[in-house]
Amino acid sequence: MVRFEGTREVNTSHQELLRTLPPVGELIEDERLAGLVAESGREAVVEWTRVSLDDARAWLLSTATDEDDVSRESLGELVIAGVIRQFELAGLRRFERVVNATGVVLHTGLGRSPLSSAARDALDELGGAGNVEVDLETGERRYRGHQLQAAWQALCGAEDSVVVNNNAAATLLTLQALCAGREVVISRGQLIEIGGSFRLPEIFKLSGAVLREVGTTNRTTVADYAAAISPETAAIMHVHTSNYKVVGFTDSPGIDLLAPLAHEHGLVAIDDIGSGAMVDVSRFGLPSEPTFSDSLASDADVVLGSGDKLLGGPQAGIILGKSRYVEPIRQFPLARAVRVGKLTLAALTATLDSYRRGEAIAEIPVLRLLAASETELADRANVLKTELDQLTGVATEVLREKALVGGGSLPGAEMPTAVLAVQLDGVSADDLALSLRTGPVRMFTRIQHDRVLVDLRSVLAEEDPLVIQALIAAIPST
Structure with missing residues (x-):
């Protein structure tokens, strides 16, 4: 017999079968679910069993299957199959290796740069206690990331450094710490969107720095930057367009030309190199990308870049530069909110060690x-x-x-x-x-x-x- 409840068709001849559905306590003891309990916990499996029982009840009340073809055993199999399927679906929602x-x-x-074996070993080793903010020699407290300073100095010539959780945070922190309330001159062709709808003008607005656009989308000159400088100017910023390319009739001065202009007017020269390259990738048959060392050698005051792109390390925002600019960035209150954890420091340390040994191309996966x-x-x-x-x-x-x-x-x-x-x-x-x-x-x-x-x-x-x-x-x- 079939009747309707609202718009739902109900097979009333199967209502009696609802009483034959195995209870949760019986189903959870099935040996096929034992492994699921061990891996996911009893509470999760009980919840999946209840959901699967609800599905079985709904099926019984709607199916046209003959009553003689439905038994307690077949219903139990149906419910257990549903539990296993929910377990599989839960696995697809987990963070797993691919x-x-x-x-x-x-x-x-998929996580950008895979980590080197040394970086992965460091994650395991430093999962416990480590000298995150302690100087091993003096026993006194030091800033987070001090362990990397010798590497940045040796590899890039950086006087000082700060490491935060990504390059967007590095940009926001730098602008807010050094330029809030004042103008930053930047080419209109470098107002990038960095992904996830995060646009550079919005980061400027959030930082409190005043965006001063110059030039056009395809061409900007040193004279354009010079004409925009006023008593309200704090910095000149150069941004490498690492996620798009303008071709044809195009030109834009690099940091090698902008840094002298900035210093002539007592301004900060900020260079965002984007992908954080440490080696010249043209050796791989690719177009050249700016490196930290090249930018610092061009006398940039602050250089920003990512840790998980061409550098080949964990996700991080790298801030390198002259101490008189980097120290105020490190002391700025926002720095604590965007600082990295010990595991990022561990992986980044191991990655930089590969560069210092001269083994980066052999050891760092992206290279x-x-x-x-x-x-x-x-x-x-x-x-x-x-x-x-x-x-x-x-x-x-x-x-x-x-x-x-x-x-x-x-x-x-x-x-x-x-x-x-x-x-x-x-x-x-x-x-x-x-x-x-x-x-x-x-x-x-x-x-x-x-x-x-x-x-x-x-x-x-x-x-x-x-x-x-x-x-x-x-x-x-x-």
Whole structure:
């Protein structure tokens, strides 16, 4: 018999079966849920069981399935399957490791720069107590990040430094500490949006500094900056457009020309280099990016950059420069609100140590990825192809393609790469990509011409076994 409750159709012949649904206490003792309890806790599994029971009740009252085909056992199986599915969905909402096979070396959504093995070891070692704000020699309290100062001096020639949680925070803190209530002269062509709809003019407004635009989108001259200087001016700011590029009839002076102008008028010369490069990336066949050392050598007073882009470390905003400007930034109240924790300091210290040893290109993953030759990538792709070609229903092909650096660095710059194009019999590219993202080994890929592409430009060589595991797990069982 069927009746309606409001707009919902109810199968009244199944209402009696509601009494046969196993209770939560019985279901939770099922051996299939024991592992879930151990991993997620009894409270979570009980809640999933209650949700699954509610789903089973709703199904019973709406299904047209014959009553004789429904039993206590089948209902129990239905509920347990629902609990397991909720457990799987909860796993997809967790923060977990993934393999970045998109070809985008600095993928913002996937955490940008992978950390070196030394940086990961440092995270483990300094998970306990550490000299975060204590001088080991004197036992006295010191500012957070003092441990890095010798490295910044040796590597970049910086007199002083402050490390905050990202480069947007570094920009906000610098403007507020040094320029609040006064004008900062900047080219109209450098009023960038840094991602997530955070725009430089809005950061200026939040800081209390007054934005003084000069020039045009495509051309700004030193004379434009000079004409804008007044008694209200505090600084000249140069921003590297690290996430877009203007081409054609374009020109804009660098910090090497702006710093002398600023100092001639007693102003602060601020240079935001964006991607935080420590080495000349043109050695990898890429366009040159400004480095901390180049900017400081050009006599910039304060230099800003990111820690998790071309520097290859953890997310951080790096502020380097002359002590008479950096010290007021460090002492400014906002600095405490945007300071980094001990784990960031640990990873950044280990990363800078690689540079000091002269082993950065061999040890820092992002530099290793950029340095890999197309031939090396193709050789790895062919090894993967050989393994996968032994499997039934898998078709593979090694292709030469182009990859992007990404992550707000080197806009438009492409690198040669080798990709493994994969097709599974009876499985669409979209479904395969979904299986790879949600499988036991999470892997992000890209799709081209209804094939999944595994781009090795963004995959470290030691991750190749994970690529195989991810693809094998995605093959439907027969």
